[in-house]
Amino acid sequence: MNAPFDDIVYRIQDSVIVATKAYFEDWLKIEFLSVKVSSGDVDVISPRDLTAIIGMFGSTNIIIVISLQHDLVNAILAQETAGLDIPRDELDLYRHDVIAELANIVLGHSTKTFGNQGEVIKISPPMVVEGPNNFRRPKGAVYTCFSCRTVPGMLDVYCISPKDLQGEIQI
Secondary structure, eight states: OOHHHHHHHHHHHHHHHHHHHHIIIIISOOOOOEEEEEEEEGGGOOOOSEEEEEEEESSSEEEEEEEEOHHHHHHHHHHHTTTOOOOGGGHHHHHHHHHHHHHHHHHHHHHHHHOOTTOOOEEOOOEEEESTTOSOOOTTEEEEEEEEEOSSOEEEEEEEEEGGGOOOOOO
16 A cells, blocks of 8 residues: 555545534534444445535545435434525425535535645535435445434445555544
8 A cells, every 4th residue: 555645545534524523513513422433345335315425536536425314414404494485396406405515515624634735636516316326336446434323313424445545534
């Protein structure tokens, strides 16, 4: 393994965790009751009800997958749209938008902690999918995941990278 790349993977994973926890606990006021860390082959990922997928490209390439249960999505939607009158036929559109924005915020905040000075980090727009098997998994990749239990529901954050670059999440 190449030490500089390994360090980048660790820094990305750590910063994504810190940014996710901060966003949920500080902004949304949704506390993480427990956190379970796992890792393995990307073929065994089982996304939850609604999932945002973002690619990060720079010194190394990593895919960040943020996957949530419907009840947690609904709790976030209620908070983020408080006071707005949302037509019933647009609820799914709003759910998708709020999860895409959550992913943008988390990744945006995390980049300031792992970016090298002068290094360009490209982030793809988030893609939001529903259901457990609706996204293509990169062949030969592995993941590290943290699963968080909250009162409204479960949240999983996966960091997917090439097998030879993957590290463990440090909590």
